[in-house]
Amino acid sequence: MKRIENRETLAQVRGNSNKQIEQSRCRVLICAGTGCLAGGSGDIYDRMCELVKENPDIEVCFEAEAAHRDGEIGIKKSGCHGFCEMGPLMRVEPQGILYTKVQLEDCDEIFHKTIEKGEIVRHLLFKQGDVEYPKQEDIPFYKKQTRHVLKNCGQIDAENIKEYLSAGGYQALEKVLFEMKPAEVIQEITKSNLRGRGGGGFQTGYKWSQVARQREKKRYVVCNGDEGDPGAFMDRSIMEGDPHKMIEGMMIAACAVGADEGYIYVRAEYPLAIARLKLAIAQAEECGLLGSNILGTDFSFCLHINRGAGAFVCGEGSALTASIEGNRGMPRVKPPRTVEQGLFGKPTVLNNVETFANVPLIITEGAQWFRNIGPENSPGTKAFALTGSVKHTGLIEVPMGTTLREVIYDIGGGIKGDGKFKAVQIGGPSGGCLISPHLDVSLDFDSLKKMGAMIGSGGLVVMDDKTCMVEVARFFMNFTQNESCGKCVPCREGTKRMLEILERIVAGNGEPEDLDLLEELALTITETALCGLGKSAALPVMSTLKLFRDEYEEHVMDKKCASHTCTALQKYMIAPALCKGCSKCARNCPVNAISGKIKEPYVIDTTTCIKCGACESACAFGAIYMEG
Incomplete structure (x- = not known):
């Protein structure tokens, strides 16, 4: 492109670009974001380019309003479309069709059916229940969003x-x-x-x-x-x-x-x-x-x-x-x-x-x-990365002030496997947890601050009732401790002490006084750390301690993890009423931790058991179960 020296030339270049796009016979926008590329969209792009070269004079069959188009068939690398759960993604214009979970072997069918004949490849459409959605804008995941910052992502060639x-x-x-x-x-x-x-x-x-x-x-x-x-x-x-x-x-x-x-x-x-x-x-x-x-x-x-x-x-x-x-x-x-x-x-x-x-x-x-978008003191939209135990993960953009319920259920489609919502970690390692009573809280800077959380950069990790919140706190503290620059003592040493306590608790070695010590350390780090990252390092622990103290106490007092996440607290047990005494579990145990007599209930020695699960897999009667 020649150098643009003034406003007039810029307007001319913009007009020519508009005209070229408007006159194109067809545009195929293939998601070339990191997620879809990992799923093979790069090969899909190459194959679609090959098909265009092999069929240079193909007549594009779309609705009548597009009949005048006599330009090229444009195969474009777009950025992330956002609907990451359904990738690799392909958008076909001017119809606005969105194909989901596209594979390399689908390219020929898309080219010869959709581009050549104007037919829709229905098995590649997004479906929800009995409803299928040919148009991208009609899919609930997109329809409930307000995409301003992300408007061009998935709509234009990211490299042009x-x-x-x-x-x-x-x-x-x-x-x-x-x-x-x-x-x-x-x-x-x-x-x-x-x-x-x-x-x-x-x-x-x-x-x-x-x-x-x-x-x-x-x-x-x-x-x-x-x-x-x-x-x-x-x-x-x-x-x-x-x-x-x-x-x-x-x-x-x-x-x-x-x-x-x-x-x-x-x-x-x-x-x-x-x-x-x-x-x-x-x-x-x-x-x-x-x-x-x-x-x-x-x-x-x-x-x-x-x-x-x-x-x-x-x-x-x-x-x-x-x-x-x-x-x-x-x-x-x-x-x-x-x-x-x-x-x-x-x-x-x-x-x-x-x-x-x-x-x-x-x-x-x-x-x-x-300022007309969102609440007065937090105007505009916010992009969020929606991940975790939600049906439709991906990149979304909504007005500030949107509720968590709208994000998880209207856009995200609800909890994966129709499970029960437990919490969402918002703001990453520097953020906090929100729970069921917070589902209708406005997602904006000030409202979240009152809840002891923060928007952060926009990560939303949804958790269901199978999640151990003590382990979640340990995970984020491990991340923060590893990433501490070590310059100030409160962050360098304080996060290390907190991590050691959390690791003791999930290993079944926690003591009642550990919970008070965690709170004391969290407060000290928050008040004395040098930078903003250090000051917020303890937020995930403070938040989970406040909202899920009963889970901490269960780990410490009862040595149990109700979600069966903490391996050290798990015990394989045999229900005597269901055990037929077939000995299959004992024969499959790699450490000989199971003993008993044929046709009588067997017993697991929990001090020897390595919790590999081989016995549970071998049992045909459902007699072996996990406790704790």
Whole structure:
């Protein structure tokens, strides 16, 4: 693409891109996000491309309104469609058909039936009960969402800047460069009350205004793409599926605060996101939307990518900037804040991926439009990664203020296996638990804070009644302890002590005083840790102790785990009334822990039993069961 020197040329390029898409005979958008690629969507893409080459003159048979289309059959790599449970996914336009769980062997049928004849391949449609859904927008998983930040993910070619332009891309930047002053940009973001989507919910406009008012003229814009929460993949999907939207948000921030250089800090475990960002930056530079004198103005901006250091703590602002500088990623004492002395000691705007992706929407649609979505003090939408014991896992976007019930039951389809809802872990290792009485609580910053939880980056791990909450607390504490940078004693030593206690409890060696000690340690760490990650490290334990203390007491007092999750507390037993004395269990036991006489009930020596389950599998009468 030739360099775009002015607004007129940009409008022309956008118009040509729109025309090319509108005249295409057919567009096949194959999910090329990390999840679907792992399921084989890369091979599906290659096969569909082969079929197009083998049939260059095929007539596309769709509804009458598409009959005038005489362009290409476009096979596109899109970003994550969101419906991860049903991947690999394929969307066929202009019909808007969504095919689910597509396999390589389905490609020929899709091509010759749907593209050539206009017929629907019904066994690939999403079905719920007796209802099948040909159109993507009619599927309850999508119909209940409000997709603004994720609108382009799954709808455009993630590797082509022209498709982003055709979807309205860089219109916000154009408006900022030619119609607004820097102070007006900050004012608009401030009026929108956009709060940071990385966890803390800090007002974005105020942060930008603090950077703009600094005397130091060299400023930086940094994007935090170090998404480290277990089960979270919102930022990754935006970087993979719509990288230009985030880049445009960063450029608008740079215009507003007077920065000419930016950095994107991405998890090293996100190779596809890094590749897509590199490609997006290269394409933007080639057409003159990044670099010097953008669109013929005096605004210049260059962008760099930094791979993460592999540490969860690098998601904290001062640790992140230290890592970019080539130092060990460790938080520092504040003040000074990042807005005063951030990257290389200069004033720095630091927001996460989703926050920057909201900025172009606010500039084009207006602050009031944004504020009309969700509650007054937490406006806009929020992307969540819905995982765990829910029927329809995936990436969703809903207005702030949506209830947990709507997310789990209306969008997620309810608990997997029609089980009973027990809890949801929200906010990852820095978050807390919500239970049944919280199902109708508004999912926004302030409401969750009152519940002792936080939105965090947006991970939602749903748990059913077969989940052991003590083990959940141990899992998150193990993660936090491993990821502690070790700089401050409360976090370094306190989390280690808490983990040791939790490991004793799940091993059946807990004592009553351990519960009081856990609470004391949690309070101390929260009040004295150096950084925000340390201060929130004990939240999963504090939350589960408060809401599920009876489970902790059961582990400690009765040495039992009702969910049969904690192996050390499990015991295989034989019900005498059901045992026929066939000896099959004893013959299959690898450690000879079962004894008895033929035609009489057998007995398991629980001190010798290794809990392998071989006896339970061998018993034909259901006489062997798990206790505890």
